[in-house]
Amino acid sequence: MSDFGLLDTSDSVHLECIRYCFLLVISKDLNEVCNIWNTHCVRGNNRVSCPAGKPEVLFFQPEVHGARDCKVSLVDQRELNDVEREYSQRPPELGVSQEFLTIARTAVGDLKLQYPPRNKEEGTELFAAIIMYIERLV
Numbered sequence: 137m138s139d140f141g142l143l144d145t146s147d148s149v150h151l152e153c154i155r156y157c158f159l160l161v162i163s164k165d166l167n168e169v170c171n172i173w174n175t176h177c178v179r180g181n182n183r184v185s186c187p188a189g190k191p192e193v194l195f196f197q198p199e200v201h202g203a204r205d206c207k208v209s210l211v212d213q214r215e216l217n218d219v220e221r222e223y224s225q226r227p228p229e230l231g232v233s234q235e236f237l238t239i240a241r242t243a244v245g246d247l248k249l250q251y252p253p254r255n256k257e258e259g260t261e262l263f264a265a266i267i268m269y270i271e272r273l274v
Contacts, residue, residue, distance in 0.1 A: 142264060149270060155231035156240050157263040160252040243269040 137143035137154075144150045173191060180188035187194055187203040198205050229237060243266045244251045253259040 137260065137263070142260070142267075149236070150267065152232045152236040153240070153263055153266050153270075156236065157253060157259045157266070158256070159231045161254070161256060161259050239270060239273075240266055 138145060143154060175190055175192060177190055178186075178188055178194070180186070187198070187201045189201040193200055194203060195207075228234070232240070243249070244262075247265055247269060249262055249265055250258055251262065253262050
């Protein structure tokens with residue numbers, strides 16, 4: 137998109153728009169990759185001592201393949217939640233500021249656009265339409 141002059145990576149509005157238009161598409165694709173990885177079969181290796189099998193089964197039921205369970209129980213879930221609250225923050229909804237989210241949702245409604253996009257082509261069209269909508273506001 138940068139090569140075609142559609143995306144300006146030095147423009148914060150463009151960066152917010154790219155997140156808004158592609159975050160869910162990328163997320164869907166990554167979930168698909170995770171699913172494929174976790175259900176594929178890992179072959180055994182004669183050079184190293186490593187169990188073979190599907191990663192998901194090896195993790196949740198290691199004994200099925202003669203492996204041992206190496207998971208460690210967490211101390212106290214409440215304590216972990218306290219640490220999470222103190223040292224992390226929730227990412228913004230859809231990866232964008234509330235101000236941009238309001239503008240983008242208005243653009244989607246006014247222009248009767250498809251949201252969320254189902255693929256990169258729809259994401260690109262959505263991006264271009266929202267950017268043009270915002271440029272007309274300014």
